[in-house]
Amino acid sequence: MTRVLLTAALLVVFVAAWQGVASLDSVDDLTLASPVETLDALRDDWSLLWDNARVTLVEVALGLAISVAVGVVFAVAMHLSRPLRDAAYPLLVASQAIPIVVLAPILVLAFDYGIGPKLAIVALICFFPITVNLLDGLRSVEPGLLKLMRSLGASRLRTLRTVELPASLPYLFSGLKIAATVSVIGAVFGEWAGADEGLGRLVLLGNNQLQTPRVYAGIVLLTLMAVALFALAALAERLACPWNREERPE
Amino acid sequence: MSTKVEAPVPEPLSLERNGVELTGVSRSFGAITALEGLDLRVRPGEVMAVVGPSGCGKSTLLEIVAGLQEPDAGSARAGAGPSASSAATRRAACAYMPQRDLLLPWRDALGNAALALECQGVARAEARRRAEPLFERFGLADFERSRPAELSGGMRQRVAFLRTLLPGRPVLLLDEPFGALDAITRGSMQEWLAGALLAEPRTVLLVTHDVEEAVFLADRVAIMSARPGRIVATLHVPLPRPRRLTDARLVELRAAALEALA
Numbered sequence: 001m002t003r004v005l006l007t008a009a010l011l012v013v014f015v016a017a018w019q020g021v022a023s024l025d026s027v028d029d030l031t032l033a034s035p036v037e038t039l040d041a042l043r044d045d046w047s048l049l050w051d052n053a054r055v056t057l058v059e060v061a062l063g064l065a066i067s068v069a070v071g072v073v074f075a076v077a078m079h080l081s082r083p084l085r086d087a088a089y090p091l092l093v094a095s096q097a098i099p100i101v102v103l104a105p106i107l108v109l110a111f112d113y114g115i116g117p118k119l120a121i122v123a124l125i126c127f128f129p130i131t132v133n134l135l136d137g138l139r140s141v142e143p144g145l146l147k148l149m150r151s152l153g154a155s156r157l158r159t160l161r162t163v164e165l166p167a168s169l170p171y172l173f174s175g176l177k178i179a180a181t182v183s184v185i186g187a188v189f190g191e192w193a194g195a196d197e198g199l200g201r202l203v204l205l206g207n208n209q210l211q212t213p214r215v216y217a218g219i220v221l222l223t224l225m226a227v228a229l230f231a232l233a234a235l236a237e238r239l240a241c242p243w244n245r246e247e248r249p250e
Numbered sequence: 251m252s253t254k255v256e257a258p259v260p261e262p263l264s265l266e267r268n269g270v271e272l273t274g275v276s277r278s279f280g281a282i283t284a285l286e287g288l289d290l291r292v293r294p295g296e297v298m299a300v301v302g303p304s305g306c307g308k309s310t311l312l313e314i315v316a317g318l319q320e321p322d323a324g325s326a327r328a329g330a331g332p333s334a335s336s337a338a339t340r341r342a343a344c345a346y347m348p349q350r351d352l353l354l355p356w357r358d359a360l361g362n363a364a365l366a367l368e369c370q371g372v373a374r375a376e377a378r379r380r381a382e383p384l385f386e387r388f389g390l391a392d393f394e395r396s397r398p399a400e401l402s403g404g405m406r407q408r409v410a411f412l413r414t415l416l417p418g419r420p421v422l423l424l425d426e427p428f429g430a431l432d433a434i435t436r437g438s439m440q441e442w443l444a445g446a447l448l449a450e451p452r453t454v455l456l457v458t459h460d461v462e463e464a465v466f467l468a469d470r471v472a473i474m475s476a477r478p479g480r481i482v483a484t485l486h487v488p489l490p491r492p493r494r495l496t497d498a499r500l501v502e503l504r505a506a507a508l509e510a511l512a
Contacts, residue, residue, distance in 0.1 A: 144348050151316050151346040152369040152417070162365070166356050243355040243397060 033213040038220060041213035049202070049214075053221050056199040059115060059187040060225065063122025067179055070123060071130030072172070076160070078131075079138040096128050100186070104193030118190030118198075125186040126179035133175030137168025170244045173237035180229035184222050268343065268420035268453050269294045270315055274324035276478075277310055284310045286478035287324070294420075297447060297454040299464035300481075301507065302474030308457040309349070311479065312425050315455060317341035328421050345419040349426045351410040353398040359405075360385070360394040363412040370417055381416060388412050389442075404435040408442075415446075424456045428463065437495070440466055448491055461511070465503045466495055473510045483510040 015035050021027060022034035033041070042049065074092070078085040100121055107117035141164050149159040191200030203218040238245070270292040277285045284307035292298040302308055313319045314326050317340030327334040329343025345366075353362045363384070364377035372380070385394050388408045398406055407427065414422070427443070428436040444467055447454065458464055464471045465487050473483040485507055489499055 142352065144350060145352050145354075147313070147318055148346070148348055148352050149369065151318060151341055151344065152366050153341060154369040158369060162368070163354065166354070241356065243399065 030210055030212050033216040037213040038216040041211075041217040042220065045214055045217065049199070049217055049221060052197055052199045052202045052218075053225070055197045056184070056187050056191070056222070057225060059118040059190065059198065060122060060183045060229065062115070063119045063186060064126055064176075064179060064183050064229075066119060066123040067126035067130055067183075068172075068176065071127045071134060071175065071179075074127070074131045075134035075138060076165075078135055079164070080156070080160070085135075092128065092131060095124065098124070100125065100189050104189050107190075108194035113194050113196055117193065118187055118195070121190040122183050122186035126183050129178040129182075130172065130175035133171045133178075134168055137171025138164050140171075141167045169241050170237065173233060173240070177230055177233045177237075180233045181226050183229065184226040188222065268330050269296070269328075270298075270421060270453065270455055271327040272311070272315065272321075272324065273326075275311075275314060275321040275326060276323040277307070277314065277319065277321050283478040285314075285321070286480055288480045290472060290481055292421075292453055292455050294453050295451045296470065297456065297468045299456045299458060299468035299471045300474055301458055301461055301464045301471060301511065302479060303476050303511070304459060306474050306476050307479035308459075308474060309425055311474075312346070312423050312455065312457050315340065315421075316344045316346040316423050318346070330420075343419060344421045344423050345414045345417060346423045347410060347414040347425060347427055349429055351398070351406040351430075353406055353409060355398050358395045358397055359390060359401065359409045362398065362409050363416060366413045366417045381412065384412055384416070402435075403431050404439055407431060407439060411443075411446075420453055422452045422454045424454065424458075426458050426460075427456070428460075429458070436463075441492075443467065444492060461504050461507045462495065465500055465507060466493055471503075471507055473507065485510065 019035050022032045022037075029037075074088070078088055103124075104117065104121055107120055111117045111120075145163055145167075146159065149163055154162070187198070188200035188203070191198040192204050195201040199218050199222055203215050203222075206212070206215040206218065270290070272288055272290040275285055275288045275290075276283070288311065290298075290300070290311075300308055300311065310319065314321050315328050317328070317337040320326075320337060325335050326340065328340040331339070333339045334343070353359075354365070357365070360378050360381055361374075363381040364372075364374065367377035367380060368374055382394060385391055388411065390405060390408055390412070393401060393405060398409070401409065407430075411427075428439050431439060440463055447467075454468075456464070456467060461471075465485075468487055471485040471487060472481045473485070474480065475482045485503060487500075487503055489497065489503075493500060
């Protein structure tokens with residue numbers, strides 16, 4: 001409870017400071033919209049903002065789903081095959097060095113304005129923390145447990161299914177929480193490169209048309225989206241691995 | 251603990267020729283020689299305890315018998331038949347119980363006990379069904395649905411025992427099974443195990459650093475030297491069962507074992 005109050009207090013301080021800076025004469029209204037103007041924009045343009053937010057949300061959700069699927073397949077394959085892990089790890093890291101801003105327009109050129117390029121970019125950013133975290137989880141399973149499974153005559157696949165995967169679920173969720181927060185940025189990049197709709201596109205358009213309050217309203221919505229996705233991943237973790245909390249009491 | 255323990259397997263075990271035999275076993279890890287020229291024989295149906303100082307290679311010895319490791323030199327046999335020296339046959343003949351209970355925290359007690367059967371290809375529901383009637387005999391009634399985190403140390407250990415015994419393998423390998431328990435729980439668990447083995451004899455190789463536990467439970471006690479480990483003496487414990495820890499002859503044997511260790 002105190003944590004919630006503290007967060008609220010920090011938020012109030014931040015908004016107050018924002019309002020204060022925005023009210024200064026030396027600050028151009030076109031550069032910085034005040035919280036009050038942003039709220040007004042949220043209210044006045046709500047249906048426009050909401051329609052575009054839904055588009056972005058679908059891109060983010062589908063992109064995340066793809067990253068989880070790809071991340072789990074990559075992590076399990078790399079866990080089962082040592083040569084594959086050694087060979088693929090550098091490429092995995094290299095994939096994160098790809099400048100998305102440069103890649104996005106190329107993808108749009110190749111796949112047009114549809115949802116495809118957005119999903120590709122979200123997935124490209126998000127599969128990485130999921131793969132790396134899950135792989136760490138799979139590799140950190142108690143060696144004694146693996147010995148026990150071997151002595152019980154368990155096949156490799158059964159050990160993976162009954163011991164290694166459940167044991168690394170908390171790691172998978174850690175990766176998912178990181179992915180959830182950066183997924184929104186991926187969708188915005190995708191939309192900037194070329195899109196008919198979406199919050200990212202709306203923000204870009206608003207910027208060009210000097211509708212600063214609408215830009216800020218869009219940013220607020222994108223931020224809320226990332227926070228909500230993070231909270232959702234945390235909740236899913238609690239529901240999926242209740243034992244993780246029992247085992248490690250605070 | 252007066253819990254009566256009956257055979258967890260419906261069909262009687264054949265102990266015939268299901269012994270353990272190590273001949274000239276050596277095992278090194280890098281520059282460290284864990285075992286060197288170790289000979290050990292456990293007769294079918296016999297309870298053999300191995301005691302030795304910490305780090306003398308007791309666990310390595312047990313893992314070799316269990317078929318989890320191969321010796322660098324010498325031979326290891328467990329179970330019956332001409333193929334008893336292959337690691338796969340040793341794994342199939344031995345029920346191995348590691349030092350810690352290693353229960354899966356996301357499974358309830360019943361699911362943990364059933365794990366061993368599932369690994370043999372029994373369907374999960376069927377494995378749970380077969381494990382359930384044994385909970386009462388193991389003093390675990392009403393805790394079938396409890397997660398390991400909700401169980402006491404002694405109960406967790408009994409679930410681990412149940413998991414170990416369920417597949418009905420003839421050779422039981424115990425690696426300091428009560429080392430992690432407090433003294434009072436340890437005493438009652440030792441009595442419980444003695445009763446369980448009396449009700450259903452198995453070939454047992456018990457590794458421990460507790461001399462008292464060794465003479466209380468075993469037919470013979472092998473004394474192991476510090477690294478590199480080898481058997482330096484073997485004591486017979488010709489006492490009838492059930493035994494009492496306060497029995498004067500047991501106390502005497504304990505002193506003899508401690509002397510051999512020194």
